[in-house]
Amino acid sequence: MRSISLILKQFSRSVVLVAGFAICGFSAYAQGDAVKGEALFKSKCTTCHKLDQRLIGPALGPQLESETDDKWLTKWIQNNQALISAKDQKALKIYNEYNQSAMTVFGDLSDGDVSNIISYVRTEYKKEKTAAPAAGAAQAKAAESGPSDLVIFGLIGVIVLAFIVILVLNKVIATLERLLLKRQGLEPLLEEEPKEEGAPVDRFALVKKLAKNKKFIFFVVLCGILASVSWTWMTLWNTNVHTGYQPVQPIKFPHDLHAGTMQINCQYCHSGAYKSKNASIPSLNICMNCHKVVKTESPEIHKIYDALGYDPATQKYDSTKSRPMQWIRIHNLPDFAYFNHSQHVKVAGLKCQQCHGPVETMKEVYQYSPLTMKWCIQCHKRTEVNMKGNAYYEKMEQVHDILRKGGKVTEAMMGGIECGKCHY
Amino acid sequence: MLAMNKIKILGITVITIAATVVITSCKDKRSTGWEYAPNMYEHIAYDPDQPNPNFKDGKTAQKPPVGTIPVGFTTFDYPNTKDGYELAGTEVKSPLPQTQQNFADGEILFQHFCSPCHGMTGQGDGLVVAHGFPAPPSYSKGQSSRGGAMKDLSDGKIYHTVTYGVNAMGSYASQLAPEERWKVIMYVHHLQTL
Numbered sequence: 001m002r003s004i005s006l007i008l009k010q011f012s013r014s015v016v017l018v019a020g021f022a023i024c025g026f027s028a029y030a031q032g033d034a035v036k037g038e039a040l041f042k043s044k045c046t047t048c049h050k051l052d053q054r055l056i057g058p059a060l061g062p063q064l065e066s067e068t069d070d071k072w073l074t075k076w077i078q079n080n081q082a083l084i085s086a087k088d089q090k091a092l093k094i095y096n097e098y099n100q101s102a103m104t105v106f107g108d109l110s111d112g113d114v115s116n117i118i119s120y121v122r123t124e125y126k127k128e129k130t131a132a133p134a135a136g137a138a139q140a141k142a143a144e145s146g147p148s149d150l151v152i153f154g155l156i157g158v159i160v161l162a163f164i165v166i167l168v169l170n171k172v173i174a175t176l177e178r179l180l181l182k183r184q185g186l187e188p189l190l191e192e193e194p195k196e197e198g199a200p201v202d203r204f205a206l207v208k209k210l211a212k213n214k215k216f217i218f219f220v221v222l223c224g225i226l227a228s229v230s231w232t233w234m235t236l237w238n239t240n241v242h243t244g245y246q247p248v249q250p251i252k253f254p255h256d257l258h259a260g261t262m263q264i265n266c267q268y269c270h271s272g273a274y275k276s277k278n279a280s281i282p283s284l285n286i287c288m289n290c291h292k293v294v295k296t297e298s299p300e301i302h303k304i305y306d307a308l309g310y311d312p313a314t315q316k317y318d319s320t321k322s323r324p325m326q327w328i329r330i331h332n333l334p335d336f337a338y339f340n341h342s343q344h345v346k347v348a349g350l351k352c353q354q355c356h357g358p359v360e361t362m363k364e365v366y367q368y369s370p371l372t373m374k375w376c377i378q379c380h381k382r383t384e385v386n387m388k389g390n391a392y393y394e395k396m397e398q399v400h401d402i403l404r405k406g407g408k409v410t411e412a413m414m415g416g417i418e419c420g421k422c423h424y
Numbered sequence: 425m426l427a428m429n430k431i432k433i434l435g436i437t438v439i440t441i442a443a444t445v446v447i448t449s450c451k452d453k454r455s456t457g458w459e460y461a462p463n464m465y466e467h468i469a470y471d472p473d474q475p476n477p478n479f480k481d482g483k484t485a486q487k488p489p490v491g492t493i494p495v496g497f498t499t500f501d502y503p504n505t506k507d508g509y510e511l512a513g514t515e516v517k518s519p520l521p522q523t524q525q526n527f528a529d530g531e532i533l534f535q536h537f538c539s540p541c542h543g544m545t546g547q548g549d550g551l552v553v554a555h556g557f558p559a560p561p562s563y564s565k566g567q568s569s570r571g572g573a574m575k576d577l578s579d580g581k582i583y584h585t586v587t588y589g590v591n592a593m594g595s596y597a598s599q600l601a602p603e604e605r606w607k608v609i610m611y612v613h614h615l616q617t618l
Contacts, residue, residue, distance in 0.1 A: 048569070048592065102506060102570055240459055271599045334465045335465075
């Protein structure tokens with residue numbers, strides 16, 4: 001009997017163990033492996049989806065929370081096109097809601113992969129949701145700890161005030177004591193005064209002597225006048241020169257981040273510099289190339305949205321609400337000077353920084369060069385022209401060759417009928 | 425000079441100091457500083473980026489009238505839809521000859537306009553992506569969201585995408601002229617083979 005019970009016990013244990021493993025395994029399959037899902041999510045989904053925000057496609061966190069039919073989700077993720085062409089109602093609704101932009105067909109994802117991704121999204125979104133109130137609470141705590149800082153500063157202030165009061169009182173006491181001594185008898189004062197006066201007399205003797213010297217005084221005054229006149233002269237000489245001008249722009253666009261850290265080429269936004277007179281201030285659609293997706297919460301970016309009449313929640317533009325962004329011009333040439341960007345950037349091959357300075361390090365752009373005639377001419381005198389491999393100068397050389405051979409040259413041959421020669 | 429009396433010297437000193445203070449003290453980086461006769465600095469002719477009271481919308485840069493095209497401009501009559509994309513993919517071919525110059529121009533344009541996201545080698549690893557922009561698929565290894573491998577994308581399909589944008593990518597029609605787009609595509613075809 002004992003042996004039977006032992007066998008039974010062992011048997012029942014193994015059964016429980018196996019059952020336990022089976023349940024674990026089953027539940028693991030049903031839930032999917034969130035860790036594996038994370039890697040897949042980051043490589044396949046983040047191009048178009050965020051957990052908590054609408055990007056190209058829906059915000060996956062809330063979407064997967066409301067959509068619990070995993071079988072349908074798997075079908076959608078693996079081949080959304082098939083569902084749409086089969087006129088599945090749910091699929092069509094999403095397709096139309098997101099401007100009929102087709103989702104990539106992920107035929108390479110197995111059922112297991114998809115369930116891994118789904119479980120990652122759900123667990124991660126839950127974590128974020130619970131983390132968000134915690135962060136809020138932490139902020140509140142920080143706010144609560146704010147007054148303690150105030151108290152500390154207040155205490156420091158009180159201590160400083162106390163010191164000042166003590167010092168003042170000390171002085172008052174000292175003067176009162178002196179007055180008392182004066183009344184009682186003049187002896188202590190008389191003793192002290194000669195000692196104190198003796199030193200200053202020696203110290204200022206030279207100064208007093210010089211002060212009586214008229215020639216010296218005149219010399220000093222003349223030097224002072226010359227210095228201030230030359231300072232005034234220099235300032236007046238810079239009339240109409242705006243070097244260092246750094247106005248406050250309507251949007252705090254940091255060039256150091258975009259052109260410095262991200263190394264976006266100047267031409268990306270100022271695309272006119274290579275092909276026209278104007279370097280052109282980028283229109284807001286160029287900002288939206290990136291900021292439709294990134295930094296969507298920033299108040300500065302919302303200025304772009306407001307100017308465009310763009311609603312980030314629906315990703316739609318309302319052209320009736322749009323207005324131009326009024327940037328403040330920094331580099332301004334007078335009308336009597338013609339300057340063409342493309343001639344300098346494309347033909348001469350100058351770097352933008354040569355005139356505009358290290359813009360890629362400027363948080364706020366300022367005028368780097370004086371843009372005076374002297375400055376232009378200096379560069380034109382010093383810069384050697386590179387004629388090789390330059391279509392602009394090749395044309396000029398051709399004209400010269402024709403002239404040398406005694407041929408006729410017309411204005412049109414030198415580009416005289418290009419529209420921009422007159423209508424600029 | 426030395427015969428000048430004290431009052432005259434004092435007067436000159438005071439005047440100079442006062443003038444210096446008045447003229448040099450107002451140095452503010454937010455203002456353009458001293459201006460004398462700024463008439464031609466305040467342009468009479470309107471610059472494209474200036475406000476303009478002559479137009480209803482207050483802008484100098486006006487859109488061309490509907491239905492007009494600039495001289496020498498080639499139109500791209502494929503709508504911004506999946507069908508337009510597929511149709512452009514089969515019908516549109518690059519009009520540019522395969523020359524070294526076009527390829528070199530394309531490389532520079534690609535580096536200036538595309539590499540911030542797509543990376544220097546088209547792998548979708550540009551610096552903007554490193555700072556949080558969603559990564560585009562690799563030209564050589566990725567899958568297109570509109571079906572097929574990225575490396576198989578034809579002239580017309582890429583042109584359609586550059587012109588209209590897709591997913592997180594915006595339209596580059598305002599930054600790249602049609603010819604420049606074709607130069608970029610020439611270089612993209614090279615990156616597809618990497």
